[in-house]
Amino acid sequence: MIVAANLKTNLTRQETLEYVETLSNTNIAQGTKVLVFPATSSLNSFNTSLTIGAQNAYPTKNGAFTGEIGLVHLQEFNIKSILLGHSERRHILGETQEKIVEKFNFFKEQGFEIVYCVGERLQEREAGLEATLAYIQKQYEGIDTSYEKLTVAYEPVWAIGTGLVPTLVDIETIHSELKKLSSAPLLYGGSVKLNNVKDIYNVPNVDGVLVGSAALEVKDFSAMVEIANSISK
Numbered sequence: 001m002i003v004a005a006n007l008k009t010n011l012t013r014q015e016t017l018e019y020v021e022t023l024s025n026t027n028i029a030q031g032t033k034v035l036v037f038p039a040t041s042s043l044n045s046f047n048t049s050l051t052i053g054a055q056n057a058y059p060t061k062n063g064a065f066t067g068e069i070g071l072v073h074l075q076e077f078n079i080k081s082i083l084l085g086h087s088e089r090r091h092i093l094g095e096t097q098e099k100i101v102e103k104f105n106f107f108k109e110q111g112f113e114i115v116y117c118v119g120e121r122l123q124e125r126e127a128g129l130e131a132t133l134a135y136i137q138k139q140y141e142g143i144d145t146s147y148e149k150l151t152v153a154y155e156p157v158w159a160i161g162t163g164l165v166p167t168l169v170d171i172e173t174i175h176s177e178l179k180k181l182s183s184a185p186l187l188y189g190g191s192v193k194l195n196n197v198k199d200i201y202n203v204p205n206v207d208g209v210l211v212g213s214a215a216l217e218v219k220d221f222s223a224m225v226e227i228a229n230s231i232s233k
């Protein structure tokens with residue numbers, strides 16, 4: 001199982017240091033992989049065997065892109081993983097599919113592990129499975145779905161930070177469709193909590209979870225890692 005924490009715009013540098021230190025004491029079984037995506041200014045030289053990734057970066061080594069960070073800023077901390085296509089970047093920060101593809105290609109070229117997020121909005125969900133899949137399919141446009149360091153995260157926009165979760169059957173249905181588009185590991189994300197994570201791990205074609213709000217408490221996230229350790233599939 002892959003267990004990933006998206007810390008978003010939370011936890012200061014000091015808090016993140018403590019978070020990673022505490023989490024690093026969690027037992028991680030052989031089949032479990034843990035990733036943490038801290039806020040950009042909280043990236044650091046962590047003394048950990050956990051995978052630390054960036055939530056975002058500009059597709060450049062360095063240059064004149066005010067407010068952005070580039071490859072050199074990730075290399076400084078030996079970061080080789082990045083989250084791309086998150087719905088908050090698509091829908092709040094206005095990132096287009098073209099820009100995301102540009103980032104994808106740049107970081108693929110650099111050999112980064114890429115966690116690529118896709119997911120439909122409430123309007124597609126309400127319009128039914130066909131509309132949902134058609135919308136998600138567009139988010140695969142331009143993406144090298146056979147990239148060996150790709151992990152996909154299915155995150156319905158309406159489930160992110162809302163406490164709403166699709167039914168397990170719905171997750172299974174979408175995941176089995178998305179596995180046809182890419183055989184990359186496929187995470188589920190959107191209101192994953194300590195009390196639903198085990199059921200979600202056990203859904204066919206779920207290879208792990210991407211957790212936002214419920215990952216902010218390190219003891220909860222650590223407990224999710226421990227539950228993942230006990231899942232064998």
Ligand code: PGA
Nearest residue numbers: 160161190191211212213
């Ligand atoms: P959530 O966020 O767990 O708070 O719903 C998930 C995500 O955005 O990755």
